[in-house]
Amino acid sequence: MDKEKLKSLGNDLKYIPSIYNYCDRWCERCPFTNRCLNYEISEEHFADPESRDINNELFWQKLSETFQATLELVNEMMEEQGIDIDSDYIEEIKNEEKKIRETVDNHQLIISAKEYSDMAKSWFELAEELFLDKEIDLNKKAELDLPNENPNKEAAAILDAVDVTMWYLHFIRVKLMRALHGKLEDRFEILDDFPKDSDGSAKVALIAIDRSISAWGKMMNYFPDQEDELLRILVKLEQLRRNGEEVFPNARAFVRPGFDE
Ligand code: SF4
Numbered sequence: 001m002d003k004e005k006l007k008s009l010g011n012d013l014k015y016i017p018s019i020y021n022y023c024d025r026w027c028e029r030c031p032f033t034n035r036c037l038n039y040e041i042s043e044e045h046f047a048d049p050e051s052r053d054i055n056n057e058l059f060w061q062k063l064s065e066t067f068q069a070t071l072e073l074v075n076e077m078m079e080e081q082g083i084d085i086d087s088d089y090i091e092e093i094k095n096e097e098k099k100i101r102e103t104v105d106n107h108q109l110i111i112s113a114k115e116y117s118d119m120a121k122s123w124f125e126l127a128e129e130l131f132l133d134k135e136i137d138l139n140k141k142a143e144l145d146l147p148n149e150n151p152n153k154e155a156a157a158i159l160d161a162v163d164v165t166m167w168y169l170h171f172i173r174v175k176l177m178r179a180l181h182g183k184l185e186d187r188f189e190i191l192d193d194f195p196k197d198s199d200g201s202a203k204v205a206l207i208a209i210d211r212s213i214s215a216w217g218k219m220m221n222y223f224p225d226q227e228d229e230l231l232r233i234l235v236k237l238e239q240l241r242r243n244g245e246e247v248f249p250n251a252r253a254f255v256r257p258g259f260d261e
Helices: 003-010 037-045 057-080 087-105 108-126 128-144 151-168 171-184 197-222 224-247
Strands: none
Touching: 003 037, 003 057, 037 057, 087 171, 108 128, 108 151, 108 171, 108 224, 128 151, 151 171, 151 197, 171 197, 171 224, 197 224
16 A cells, blocks of 8 residues: 555545544454545455555555554655655654653552453463363253253353453553553643643553453353452452542543543
């Protein structure tokens, strides 16, 4: 995809501006695929299955083409607007970025989010046998065709809970990092009344936490013997949610383009 193509797609009013900045990147479940520029570009540029394989050379070639086209576009816009970035300024930005990154990495929210993902990962590793037993149990129920039992529905609900928790496992931390980064980097957020990108990112992280809490809660119904372990995970997530809301008190009110309009 070249620069001109990117430009013409960017000007198409059918796409909701910036919708992809405040979504959960779960395109398979997204109701806005036909209004998302990011989705359109990925589908068009990475149509060939080989181009989606990170181990295939075509993937890196396509990625490099996209970067190149974006860079050309950015340079062109800077030229049009008379923006000239000298090397001293770039160095200053680099130093500032480094400081921000260190502060973000050591922030309690990020440490907690990492603790949560580690706890969840450990549980899944140990629960492998649990899932196998559940599968045997549900198959038996299906064979017996017992009244008031719906093993297919139960299997689908468990699968969905696993999908949700796995999808957001690292996503929560990544979005909180972006939110904190934006909060610290207030150069672009000088207008108090203007919606802040950091609040938008924090809102997406909070929604991911909400959904994860709900999914772990369902898991507890299907694996009652695991109540203690699952409760520990839920408490961790609940703390993360509260702390997230404290650090970003305006996040819940942020209106995400498309999703909250
Ligand atoms: S807005 Fe929807 S389609 Fe676009 S990147 Fe996000 S999840 Fe995918």
